Amino acid sequence: MPRQSIEPRLLTKEQAASYCGISSPVFGDKCPVRPVALGEGDRLKRWDRNALDAWIDGLSGKSETFETDWISKVVEGSDGRGARKRA
Numbered sequence: 001m002p003r004q005s006i007e008p009r010l011l012t013k014e015q016a017a018s019y020c021g022i023s024s025p026v027f028g029d030k031c032p033v034r035p036v037a038l039g040e041g042d043r044l045k046r047w048d049r050n051a052l053d054a055w056i057d058g059l060s061g062k063s064e065t066f067e068t069d070w071i072s073k074v075v076e077g078s079d080g081r082g083a084r085k086r087a
Helices: 013-020 024-030 049-060 070-076
Strands: 045-048
Touching (some): 013 045, 045 049
């Protein structure tokens, strides 16, 4: 049986930069995603792959912004006309 590889969700700065396809200095300068602190010091900072994906999706216009009001979308319904009042 082939051994399965598990890709980490939390990445070091170097891994996160590589994942985004940019150098570590550019990543540090341009990426607004805040790292998760697994302990004290820079050595234990990790970047969440899902948060990086959301940032990149926002850059490309692929997804809506982080400020989406999901409750309003549910109340509006799929037709976008909003909730109807009952008589």
